[in-house]
Amino acid sequence: MTPSAPRPSGAGYHVIAKPTGPICNLDCRYCFYLEKERLYPRTSAWAMDDGVLETFIRDYIASQDVPAVSFTWQGGEPTLLGLDFFRRVVELQARYAAGRRIENGFQTNGILLDDEWCAFLAKEAFLVGVSIDGPRQLHDLYRVDRGGHPTFDRVRRGMDLLAKHGVAFNTLTVVHRENAREPLEVYRFLREAGSGFIQFIPIVERVASPAEPQGLASPGTDGSGRVSGWSVDPADWGGFLCAIFDEWVRQDVGRVFVQLFDVALESWLTGEASLCIFGETCGRALAIEHNGDLYPCDHYVFPDYRLGNITETPLATLVESPRQVAFGEAKRDALPAYCRQCAVLFACRGECPKNRFSRTPDGEPGLNYLCAGYKRFFTHIDAPMAFMAAELRAARAPANVMAWVRDRDRQAAITTAGRNDPCPCGSGLKVKKCCGRG
Numbered sequence: 001m002t003p004s005a006p007r008p009s010g011a012g013y014h015v016i017a018k019p020t021g022p023i024c025n026l027d028c029r030y031c032f033y034l035e036k037e038r039l040y041p042r043t044s045a046w047a048m049d050d051g052v053l054e055t056f057i058r059d060y061i062a063s064q065d066v067p068a069v070s071f072t073w074q075g076g077e078p079t080l081l082g083l084d085f086f087r088r089v090v091e092l093q094a095r096y097a098a099g100r101r102i103e104n105g106f107q108t109n110g111i112l113l114d115d116e117w118c119a120f121l122a123k124e125a126f127l128v129g130v131s132i133d134g135p136r137q138l139h140d141l142y143r144v145d146r147g148g149h150p151t152f153d154r155v156r157r158g159m160d161l162l163a164k165h166g167v168a169f170n171t172l173t174v175v176h177r178e179n180a181r182e183p184l185e186v187y188r189f190l191r192e193a194g195s196g197f198i199q200f201i202p203i204v205e206r207v208a209s210p211a212e213p214q215g216l217a218s219p220g221t222d223g224s225g226r227v228s229g230w231s232v233d234p235a236d237w238g239g240f241l242c243a244i245f246d247e248w249v250r251q252d253v254g255r256v257f258v259q260l261f262d263v264a265l266e267s268w269l270t271g272e273a274s275l276c277i278f279g280e281t282c283g284r285a286l287a288i289e290h291n292g293d294l295y296p297c298d299h300y301v302f303p304d305y306r307l308g309n310i311t312e313t314p315l316a317t318l319v320e321s322p323r324q325v326a327f328g329e330a331k332r333d334a335l336p337a338y339c340r341q342c343a344v345l346f347a348c349r350g351e352c353p354k355n356r357f358s359r360t361p362d363g364e365p366g367l368n369y370l371c372a373g374y375k376r377f378f379t380h381i382d383a384p385m386a387f388m389a390a391e392l393r394a395a396r397a398p399a400n401v402m403a404w405v406r407d408r409d410r411q412a413a414i415t416t417a418g419r420n421d422p423c424p425c426g427s428g429l430k431v432k433k434c435c436g437r438g
Contacts, residue, residue, distance in 0.1 A: 012066050013284040013319050016298050017056065019048035019085070020076035021290040026109055026151060029142045030176055030203050030230040033076065035215045036301055040291070047081055050088070052292040055310055057092045061100060063316035068101040074298070079112040083120055090124050105129065107172065109143070110158025111151060118165035128169040129199070130159055134186040138179040142230060156193070163194060170197035177229065180236040183243040197257045200241070202232045204355045204369055218302045219354040227369070238373030242380045249384050250406060254399035264378070267347040268385040269392055277352040283328020286319065294318050296327045299354045336364040339371075344378035410435075 022036040023046045037043075048056075061069050071093070073086075093102045106121065107129040121128055132155050133139040140150035162169045171190050173179070179186050180202075190198050205228045206217035216228075232240075241260065248258060263275040276285045276297075287298035292310045295301045305327075307318045318324065335350050338360035342348070350356060351368045358367040368374070384405060388398035413424035414435050423434035430436075 012064055013286065014070065014072065015056075015060060015294075015315075016072045016074050016285070016287045017048075018074055018076060018287060018289050018298070019053070020078060020080050021046045022076050023080060024075055024077040024109075025080060025111055025145065026077065027144055027146050027148070029144070030174065030205070030228070032205055032216055032299070033301075036289075039301070039303065040289075043291075046076075046290055047085065048290045048292075052290075052311060053088065054092055055292065056288060056315070057089070058096045059310065059315040061093070061096045061098065061102075063314075063319070064100070066100070068103055069097075070103040070105065072105040072107070074107040077109055077112070078106060079108055079117065083117060086120065086124075103127070107131065108158070109151070110155045110162075111145075113158040113161050115161065115165070118161045118167055121162070122165045122167045126167070128162055128167055129172050130155065130162070130169055131172050131174070132156075132159070132190075132193075133173050133176070134179045134182070135189045138182060138186065141178055142174075142176060159193065169195075170199065171195040172199045172201060174201050174203050175232050175237065175240060176203045177232055177236075180232045180240045183240040184247060186240075187244045187247065191252070191256055196255075197259070199259045202237050202370060202373075204231050206231075206357065217357075218304065219300055232370075234370050234373040235376075236373070237370055238376035241373070241377040245377070245381055245384075249381075250402055250409075253388075253402050254397065261381075264347055264381060265385055265388055265392075265398070268389040271346055273347070273349070278347065278349050280332050280349050281328045282331045282353065283324055284319075286324075296324055297354075299352065300327075334366055336360050336366045338362065338364060338367065342375070344375060347378045348374050 021040065021043070022033045024031070024034060027034070057071075060071070071089075073089075078086075089104075093104075104124065104126045105128075106126045108131070110130045110132075131143070132152075133141075133143055136150075136152040139152045139155070143151050143155075145151055159169065171193070173186060173190065187198075207226055207228050208215060208217040244258065245261060248256060248261065259275070263273045263278055267273045267278065273279055276282050283296060285297060286307075287295045287301060288310065289295070289301070294307045294310060294315070295305055296307065307321060307324055310318070331350065331353050334353070334356075339345060339348075339350050348368075351370060351374060355369045356366045358369045358371065359365055360367045384401050387404055388401045391398050391400050410424050414431060417424060417431050417436070419432040419436055420430050423429050423431045423436065425435050427434050
């Protein structure tokens, strides 16, 4: 084992752990991580071994100067490791916690969950993320098992088991070419399925040229490769977010939490967002593979971006390396002039660098592929977000926005209604005899 890692000099950081690497029991057609198996061609045992696991847990906790240390376990599919692996995780975390609170996030497709799994997750207070892409017909378009069979019913069964055992869970929905066109169907399904916290992740991938060893284009290859057929269309992405926001802001604020809306409110309130894709810089959300290899981000798990291995170099040293610092600062420094002059830059920040392969209207490289969608969305939500931010500053509930928006809707309806039309307030009187008097 390596010596204990020093504390990093910068702010806290987060590492997504991939203890099974890319190995999964599903074969989702849009998954960007399944192909990472090619990075380790001579690997037969994909489980993170005990030495790497202990080094990671010990050094990760020791290098965090925060009261609560958050672990995130992803894949591939982490349930493939079995319960004993995560019992060992909890044991090691307790050994090295040194008075800090330990939090665990666990992303799963839900297929292998059973009563024993859910009892463990509830007992150890794991926050579970379940991957589900909407109702059956939209979920099963891409999320199939190794035999090509649909998975919707098995995922719902896993969600029901989590609810039965009182496990805190949220949902992660990949927004692809098809479900992006059914925003309210997706949102209402998730809400009615009991998801109180919803994450939407737009799928944007480019199919590499035949000369590239991987099937998907590396983020550093500007403009090369074609956008995959399952990637979300930028206009559809903007429309998807706007449609869901319009329903949420009228009836679900304070009841349903949508990550993108919460993070946007942070930007309107403070000018800074906690989610890495909307931060001015990045580089503080890394990914560790099953063998201890560390990468700048799970979207940058390519040979050219490998930072090193935590069994050879302390974790915090890799996190604070000049190479990783430069990676993070490049997000800000490489923004095109077109973005720097944008009215919603404070909220967007150019989004994730992996998606910056388009060109600006004047031909400058580095524009985010989803730019048009984000610009539409952030412009659309400006007034309600400004209202909620003002409510928070005044120590009032942001949920007050629902009445404010409904009042605006009513006033707009009265303005456009004819004087002899029924009044939009529902009184049963004509406009001229009710809200339209005078």
